[in-house]
Amino acid sequence: MFQIPDPKEQLVAIMKRIYAQGMTTTSGGNLSIKDENGNVYITPGGTDKGSMTAEDIVCIRADGTMEGKHKPSSEYPFHMKIYETRGDIRAILHAHPPAMVAYSIVRKIPDISAFPELKACIGSVGMAEYGLTGSEELGEKIAKVFAEGCNVAELENHGLVVGSTDIESAYQMFEAMDFSARIGIGASRLGGAKNENPSGKGLTDENMEKPKDPSTEIPQEDRAVCEKLCEMVRRAWHQKLLYAGLGVFSARAESGTIYYIPQGTDQSAAGILDIRKLEQTGDSLHAKIYRTHPGIGSVVTAFPPELMAFAVTGTKFSSRIIPEIYMVMQDVVSLPQAQYAGKPDEIAAVFDGRTSVAVLEGGGVIVTAPSLLKAYDRLEVAEYSARAILESSQLGNIVEITEKQVDEIRVQCHLN
Template sequence: MRLELLHPRNRIALIMELIYKNGMTTTSGGNISILDEEGNIWITPAGYDKGILTAKDIVCVRENGRVEGMHRPSSEFPFHAAIYRKRPDVKAVIHAHPPALVSFSIVRKVPDTNIIPQTKKFCGHVGYAPYQLPGSDELGESIANTFSTGSNAVIMENHGTVVGGSNLFEAFQRFECLEFSARSIINSQKLGGYKTLTDEQIISFENQDVNLPEADETVYHTDEKEIRHEICTYVKRACEQNLMISSHGSVSMRWRDNDFLITPTSLNRRFIGHSDIVQIKGGTREKGKYPSKAVKLHQAIYEQNPDIKCIINTQPPATMAFGISHSVFQTRTIPESYILLKDIPFIEFGDHLNGNETIPKLISKDTPIAIIKNDSIVVTGGNMLETFDRLEVAEFSAQSLIESTLLGDLVAIGQEEIDDLVEKFLK
């Protein structure tokens, strides 16, 4: 889907639907705008139900100030206009009150984006705008002044958050990524706090060697097309279930021998199509396409483990609370968790970069999952269904472990019970 070719009305309606359905705004809260090539601002209407918003409800405020549409423009129009004046490179703005970011807003703090490399890349330094009356020119100036310092995401004191981007889809990725980060940090506080990466570690991630030679030609076989469809289906499902966000996460499936298909780098995961999936054959990448930065990690896992047919690495917020706190992920809690996950080891950040063989040699039938500190969870399986099920169980288990900290001390299943599980289900 060429999203940039959609009319501004359609783009705004599409993104507002995603924000609302993913619980990041309320019926009355939040607003979105786009500045078009002619200087017109397209914006969501005032006082309209975000759950039923359609393209025809979007309002246009012309460069000369004339309003066109069935409704009044959002009462927060002044700060959208102020941001565009102060930051000519910003062409889209999203404002809403997602719960985790509001938590930061009301304690007057900003999320630390150094928790994982992708968060730093997409969100950068998060600004802070002092409180002003909603809808006022003063609020517009407060936010715009913060944007003028170079921030693309701003926490609004006792209000919510606002993000900008060169287009609406970039702004949405930034918005979603920031809420994910805030949620992961809040969860980690229940586990004792979080650890951050140094700028040097983040640079090492960005500079890792992920180049594969380009294939001279690519042949698309019927079984290969089926794999593309399965990957796209489960990536969409992962996003819908908040197991993956639009800017993070990789999925691959073995095709023939050590050849496989994998999601691309840089594209919005929510809108990946069959033609975006990248074929890796004989150590070469499909002509004209660039695979996920995790491609060499996936390649090494397949080469070391012939029984593994699928790999997902992603950053769901409860699991990543363990990833950024480095707290033990205790799977010996209920039978399903241990049967599907086994004991989950931690991998030091950096041991997954540039062909390091730590993870490929660690992963096995008895260790199907590993958590890379401050990066992701790596989940493997004999097929997509088994792998995805493990991912879901990991995230559900992580959430239960986090919430149990408020109730009392965890009591794990004893070794005798574990031995019984192994005897019945794992031999």
């Protein structure tokens, strides 16, 4: 949760994230928070979202009076209507990320069923009928979706509205919806998603979810790797390799202790207090991989959107497109859901000398490496490669590097 108690500062912090991630424009989007006294704090209309400060936030008191130097967003009526409809909702987020606009103008909802992690984060999504921006009519149509139990409403020819108990979790759902839309668009370039997850299982490790106890003692000799772990998670979020608190980074310290940053963490601000020690005798996927392969120093599970287009369609991802990509990742394997989902021992076994990256159909990507930096690099290269392959689909057929050429690369680079 936020360490920022002031609702005005919370709204500014989240708006900065949305703007920095390219999910809103200077004039677009609006956020609000309802406090325990019934006061609603909301972003103003007609102001620069890229330079907003706490002084710009408007307060709509419980008695209807307004305080602030600006007028509230013109869309504040639907915020008030949602709060009136759902007493459990205390934060609302609305914006127009391009991927979600693409879905709204064809009036389709992104399919989140392929990833259990996405489904768990987002819940149910409804479609609100078109209404004039800022009108009472639009407020009624959006509130109707929330009255049906949805926490996310896609608006026809408009954008996205998310409501939750706090602004941070609303942001995570918003980010997850944007990524699910991007995954769906990428999947459409590969022929469309399979729309099935026969096992209903993904990569989430229940015993690696964020514990309630925030304390983890870190010996001085292990602090360097833990600080690097935090740095890499923050970088992965900024590079859009992680999102919505989903995914896990872990690394082995010189002492042999394995540390990780669990799911549910605010990845944009990951710090030492988020670090946890991995139970190496446990049944989690990360623990199984470390036990099976003592030479592995870092493991990452993630859901980067371009690569996930391959996961949801079952399309084989190839690392044999340019030499530099193969040199970093070596071979990438695709793991069928029916055979591998929920089977950490079998997944761990695939990481032999020639495989460091695996894509679980409908379940995400697993990356292993001798070091944390190498694992991050492989994740980043995998996502950038997926983007290149998706963009090449509009140009012609891919010509892969031959087996002989791969062997030459392996000899030249001393790959095992």
